[in-house]
Amino acid sequence: AQSVTQPDIHITVSEGASLELRCNYSYGATPYLFWYVQSPGQGLQLLLKYFSGDTLVQGIKGFEAEFKRSQSSFNLRKPSVHWSDAAEYFCAVGPLMNRDDKIIFGKGTRLHILP
Amino acid sequence: NAGVTQTPKFQVLKTGQSMTLQCAQDMNHEYMSWYRQDPGMGLRLIHYSVGAGITDQGEVPNGYNVSRSTTEDFPLRLLSAAPSQTSVYFCASKYRGPNTEAFFGQGTRLTVV
Numbered sequence: 001a002q003s004v005t006q007p008d009i010h011i012t013v014s015e016g017a018s019l020e021l022r023c024n025y026s027y028g029a030t031p032y033l034f035w036y037v038q039s040p041g042q043g044l045q046l047l048l049k050y051f052s053g054d055t056l057v058q059g060i061k062g063f064e065a066e067f068k069r070s071q072s073s074f075n076l077r078k079p080s081v082h083w084s085d086a087a088e089y090f091c092a093v094g095p096l097m098n099r100d101d102k103i104i105f106g107k108g109t110r111l112h113i114l115p
Numbered sequence: 116n117a118g119v120t121q122t123p124k125f126q127v128l129k130t131g132q133s134m135t136l137q138c139a140q141d142m143n144h145e146y147m148s149w150y151r152q153d154p155g156m157g158l159r160l161i162h163y164s165v166g167a168g169i170t171d172q173g174e175v176p177n178g179y180n181v182s183r184s185t186t187e188d189f190p191l192r193l194l195s196a197a198p199s200q201t202s203v204y205f206c207a208s209k210y211r212g213p214n215t216e217a218f219f220g221q222g223t224r225l226t227v228v
Binding site for chain 1: 119146148150155156157158160163165171173205207209211212213214215216217219220221222
């Protein structure tokens with residue numbers, strides 16, 4: 001069965017610093033990977049997604065993620081964070097082909113920004 | 116452009132009461148699902164549906180019922196609320212297929228006392 005691990009529950013970075021949030025997945029085939037962001041009191045919003053092709057994908061709000069098959073990772077990065085990036089971030093893996101449509105989420109990483 | 120609409124946004128129940136959380140989407144998505152979000156637990160799938168008349172259990176289905184009589188609506192019923200069901204509930208919808216993104220409602224914060 002597919003699964004997602006986000007090793008860091010909390011991450012704190014200073015405003016203007018670079019950011020990397022880690023995500024590891026377990027999947028039986030070519031993975032379909034997503035990063036979502038949840039601002040306080042809000043629902044989840046898609047940041048970016050990887051299905052195939054270029055392993056470096058660009059998303060909204062200046063985020064990018066790199067798919068590394070050899071490491072089973074899909075880490076999220078941003079060169080310079082802004083205070084408004086403080087939120088919870090979820091990595092997710094899509095369903096296996098020809099199976100159910102369930103998206104499996106990691107437990108999330110809460111990002112704190114220091115002024 | 117409503118997307119996924121959940122009602123109510125907040126609810127307080129007494130133990131043993133029943134209620135229905137409403138979810139509606141206007142994107143003609145075949146797939147709809149309910150998650151609960153608890154601190155440190157991420158999002159856990161309660162029930163899901165791949166089309167009208169078809170529902171199935173997710174990871175944590177006990178204590179919840181669903182039905183899908185139309186493409187647009189996917190209500191979640193709590194038959195006899197328990198304090199363990201205190202949580203934030205999210206409805207999500209998407210097109211079928213592995214490479215489709217999910218769209219989420221704003222959530223319902225439920226407290227059972």
